[in-house]
Amino acid sequence: MVAGSGIRGHLLVTLSVFFLTVLLLAVEIGAFQEASQRYYGGKQLQEQISNRGDLVVSMRKVAVIGAGAGGSSTAYYLQKFAANKSFDVSITVYEKNSYVGGRSTTVNVYNNPDEVVELGASIFVEVNENLYNATKEFGLECSDNYISRRVSKDALGVYDGQSFIFRQPYDTTWWNNLAILWKYGLTPIRTQQLMKQTIRKFLQLYRAPLFPFRSLTEAAEKADLLQATAHTGEQFLNSNGVGGKYATDLVQASTRVNYAQNLGIIHGLETMVCMATDNAMSVKGGNWKIFSGMLAASNAKVRLNTAVTELHKSPSDGRWIVYSTQGASHQGHEDSEGTPTFQSEVFDVVVLASPFQFSDIEIHPEPEKTPDIIPYVQLHVTLFTSPLRLSPDYFHLPADQEVPDMVLTTLNATEQQNEKITRGGGVHGVGSSGFFSVSLLRSIKREVSGVHKIEYLYKIFSPAEMTHSHIKEFLGVKKGNVEDVDDAVVTWSHKKVWHSYPYLYPRVTFEEIILDKEQTLFYTSGIESFISTMETSSLMGINVAQLVVDSWESKEKASKKAQDEMWAKAKL
Ligand SMILES: Cc1cc2nc3c(=O)[nH]c(=O)nc-3n(C[C@H](O)[C@H](O)[C@H](O)COP(=O)(O)OP(=O)(O)OC[C@H]3O[C@@H](n4cnc5c(N)ncnc54)[C@H](O)[C@@H]3O)c2cc1C
Known part of the structure; x- marks a missing residue:
């Protein structure tokens, strides 16, 4: 009797706790759904939430934010690793630009699709195994970086703002x-x-x-x-x-x-x-082809022109609601017209594959680890064509000496003594040369009104805008010269200001990769303050892909173990 009432009492308490929990959960989900609905009239969202049980079991859904080297590699390797372990995975890649590749992108010289030139990342090397292997797998043709240049007899020269302190002929390496x-x-x-x-x-x-x-941080330490x-x-x-x-x-x-x-x-x-x-090499037609190949091989749904704006973690099941805006006017999509459309979709895992500070994404609730804001270089890239060669006079050379095809710069002896310059960023660190490099990339045969002309394609990296008159100085055109007609001197140009890479200040700790304790939110771009290249973003992509699959495996093992224990108890 006493024992019976004890059990009943216990049962009553257990039931009330259970109902209270259900009630609280219902209130929480209700409030959560209401908030979501208020936001975007989330009918689709409600359906996804009510179906969530089935989705978790049958298909794991992953959102990758960013279709650059990091995001494309994540999708590509995730598909492979998941298939190896027989996990069904559905990957959606969100990209706010109208193109794949992120900072690996090309533009068409003279608007001619047969004359492409890299606007961002232009070279990789053979030891970059992810990129190199991908070029083989996708049958992409690579070209030696110097092949189409060879206009001057010197491949490269180093200019210190006063004179060339070094020149390197073609077919030699500088060391x-x-x-x-x-x-x-x-x-x-x-x-x-x-x-x-x-x-x-x-x-x-x-x-x-x-x-x-x-x-x-730990990996870097172990690798010494x-x-x-x-x-x-x-x-x-x-x-x-x-x-x-x-x-x-x-x-x-x-x-x-x-x-x-x-x-x-x-x-x-x-x-x-x-x-x-x-x-050093680059892919003919553009390095972005590697990333486009990876996305195609991953079977991911690629949503271009779609910016992720918010991530909400559901308090009930820990899944992510990804809110996005499609068709808004984003970088690379200036021509977009019409009203943007808002969307939301639920995912098990989200991979942030873009520097968080430039992604304009709000995360609710704030994850355990939020990436720090770090200073990035603001790099001005100027591409232009001209029938003229770089002027020896500009570089203080005698008129009969050619300027090397690629001009790198360094500080001169006086500047090298000045810490404000040696440790300065942007215009404060560039020194008297005023630019980081100017390269004659190749000569181009161009037909104008039935006449074939040779023109040269140039690229300048500088910390400030290269004005038209500065470009003309490079080409030796003085005011009043016969060539001093804009269209005759610079026949085509394209300018772009990038947040190109972080300032790589010395450091011994790096951003976290796994941002939440449930291992559902991952970040690839922390690797940029370690090494910032297409290959290292890709390395982080393959790494995150493996971590995601490993976490699914261990969660599955844990839930199987719990199930087995439950069955064992039930049998008893
Ligand atoms: C001028 C220049 C020259 C370079 N030269 C080289 C080189 O020769 N070799 C080399 O290896 N590296 C080079 N780099 C560096 C290299 O480009 C980068 O390290 C690498 O491409 C970074 O790839 P990522 O995928 O990590 O980032 P990104 O390429 O920046 O990709 C991130 C993507 O995420 C998208 N995105 C951001 N926020 C959102 C959002 N909210 N919703 C949806 N999408 C979003 C962005 O639009 C972008 O496409 C160069 C970079 C520049 C700018």
Whole structure:
């Protein structure tokens, strides 16, 4: 009797707790749905929520935000890894631009689709295994970066704002060039060895036991790379006995053209990446073709012109409602017309594959880990064509000397003594040259009114806008010259200001990859303050894809174990 009333009492308490929980949950879901409905009249959303039980079991839904190197790689590898483990996955890639590729994108010279030129990321190297393997898998043709250039006899020169301190003829590499060895001794070869040693350490991130890595900080530490990231390029090179003139003349020219940063800012690891240029290549027609190939192979639904605006985590089941706006006027979609349409869809996992600070996304509730805001380089890219060659006079050369096809820049001896410049960003760090590089990319045969003309395609990287009159100075056109007619000097041009890459200040910790404790929100772009390249974004994509599948596996194992235990108890 006493025992019976005890059980009844216990049952009563249990039932009331159960009903209270259900009631609270209902109120919570109700409030949540109401909020969602208020927002976007979420009929579709309600259906998805009521179907959620079926969806979780049968099909895992993943939203990837961003169709650049990081997002496309996530989708591509996720599809592969999920298939290997027999998980059904449905991937949706949201991209606010009207094109795939993000910072890997091309424009058409003279609006001619047969004359494309990279506006963003232009080269990768053979050790970039994700990109390189993808070009093979998708049958993409790659070209040596210099192949169509060869207008001048020198491939490259380094200009310090006063004179060329270095020139490199075609068919030599700058570290095995006799003139270089004469000038800098064995430092170039030692720097090359240091670079290879550092890259070998980095490549460990692709393989077990380091791969997949849940924390980039830990992986970098285990790969013994924190020494390189903790110091500026200048400190890193000095401490390895390869500093001095070679570093400031040539290595710095490379960090400036690749990252718009002097050795006094950029960390040692990214400095080494700048020196790993052997077998540089790009995909004919545009590097974005790699990412478009990856998306096609992933069977993902790709929603172009669609900006994700908010992510809401459902309090009831922990799934994500992704709110997006399609057809608004975004970058690359300036021509879009009509009213934007709002959409929402529910996903099990969300992968943020874009620098969070530029993505304009609100996350509710705020995740356990929110990526920090970090300074990015503002890089001005100027593309133009002209029948004229770069002026020797502009570079203080005698009139009979050619300007090298690619002009890199560095600081001169006086500037190199000034910390405000060596550690300055943008216009404060560029020095008297005023630009980071100007390259003659190729000559183009152009037909104008039935007449064939040769013109040259140029690209300038600078920290401030390149004005038309500055471009004319590059070409040696003085006011009042016969050529001083705009259309005759610059026959086509295109300008773009990028948030190109972060300032790679020395650091020993990196952004988290898994942003919530339930392992449903992932972030790829934290790798950019470690190394910012197409390949490293792709590495983070493959890494996140593996982490997602691993988390599904362990959740499935845990729920199977719980089920088995329940059955075992029931049998008893
Ligand atoms: C001028 C320039 C030259 C470079 N040169 C090289 C080079 O030679 N080699 C090299 O390897 N790297 C180079 N880089 C760096 C390289 O481009 C980047 O490191 C890499 O492309 C980054 O890829 P990602 O996918 O991480 O980011 P991104 O390419 O930026 O892709 C992120 C995508 O997310 C989208 N997005 C953002 N927010 C939202 C949202 N709310 N909703 C939907 N979509 C959203 C963006 O539109 C974008 O397409 C260069 C970069 C620039 C700008």
